[in-house]
Amino acid sequence: MTHVGHQAAAPQRREPTAEDPRATWKDVVAAYVGLTKPRVIELLLLTTVPVMFFADRGVPPLGLVLATVVGGAFSAGSASVFNCVYDRDIDEQMRRTRRRALPRHIVSARAALVFGAVLGVLSVVVLLVWVNPLSALLAVSAEAFYVFVYTMLLKRRTTQNIVWGGLAGCFPALIGWTAVTGELAWTPVVLFAVVFFWTPPHTWALALRYREDYANVDVPMLPVVASAHAVSRQVVVYSWVMVATSLLLWPVASTGPFYPVAAVVLGAAFLVEAHRMLGRARGTEELSVISPMRLFHASNLYLSLLFFAVALDPLFS
Missing domain, CATH: 1.10.357.140 (UbiA prenyltransferase)
Structure with a gap:
């Protein structure tokens, strides 16, 4: 021994x-x-x-x-x-x-x-x-x-x-x-809003992973003061609004068909991951079960590919 x-x-x-x-x-x-x-x-x-x-x-x-x-x-x-x-x-x-x-x-x-x-x-x-x-x-x-x-x-x-x-x-x-x-317009405002609604799911997933760190230094991130399930519900809500907002670019900016198709596919994939995290968080606080970093990494990929689609859309129009 x-x-x-x-x-x-x-x-x-x-x-x-x-x-x-x-x-x-x-x-x-x-x-x-x-x-x-x-x-x-x-x-x-x-x-x-x-x-x-x-x-x-x-x-x-x-x-x-x-x-x-x-x-x-x-x-x-x-x-x-x-x-x-x-x-x-x-x-x-x-x-x-x-x-x-x-x-x-x-x-x-x-x-x-x-x-x-x-x-x-x-x-x-x-x-x-x-x-x-x-x-x-x-x-x-x-x-x-x-x-x-x-x-x-x-x-x-x-x-x-x-x-x-x-x-x-x-x-x-x-x-x-x-x-x-050289001037502002509604098109960048829509994209501004997409990033705004993207930020909470992205950051809360990371904060959920490191909630003990934030708790120890008295930073009241949402995962510190709310259960993982409550945080996941908020993630799902913001994710739905984010995806809906991303689709507004189609009529506002008169994009071609490439962008809305990409936005629907990417949005659907992100929503599936958000709902999966919500399901994993039901009745547990175990981070190994909830796996919030899966959503965190998915959020990075989502935003990268969505804005890549923004850049490519004029080339396919």
Whole structure:
């Protein structure tokens, strides 16, 4: 019989810091890149570029696409950096975030603030000079909303934090459209709404997986204060509204037949997964049974393919 109590404790691995000689320049560069949350940037750009193709009804000027992508990436990265600085206290305590740059002390809070500010300024310059003032204004508005409204006001105070805070992630659809046309219209507003209704199922699935983390730091995400079944019901409701909203693009933008067919197929597949999660959550709180990450990954695939269909539709019309 093994007596684990008599085993020597494994030595704790000390993480390198910016002042630690073991922190190489690669560690520091990777830390700064990590502060910008590249996966979030990737998802945001995924809703920007297809809208530009749809607005142009073809292939927009590649220089314009590049400038919009760079400016949008700088803006989203800046917002993420400020979010990391503000949330560094709770990030240190959460399994999902404790290996970020600030909890590991590879980057100081002051250095991160300067980095975030530089990215924000570069974003405005790029969008003003090479895109247009309206797109620059929308990018600044999205960043300010994410930092001041979601991060500082809503996240730690209400279960509706990501419902309304998620508005910031909807702006790329508007930015992509205005980058090409120079004005707003109902078409990007519909796509804005699709992302708005997509955000709660996407985020709540992830929050359900890490609900203990959020509970430990007193962040009232819906899965912290409601049962898994109640959360799954809300996921189903938002999913139905999201799919219905996606179909509005057909009459509003007078798309060809390719987009509505794709939207119906993708929407049906997503709704099946949402209802399956609801069924798995009935009468249990076991995450191994509920498998919320299945819906999380399905939501990423859904949004990617839906906006890919937006970009391709003019080519088939």
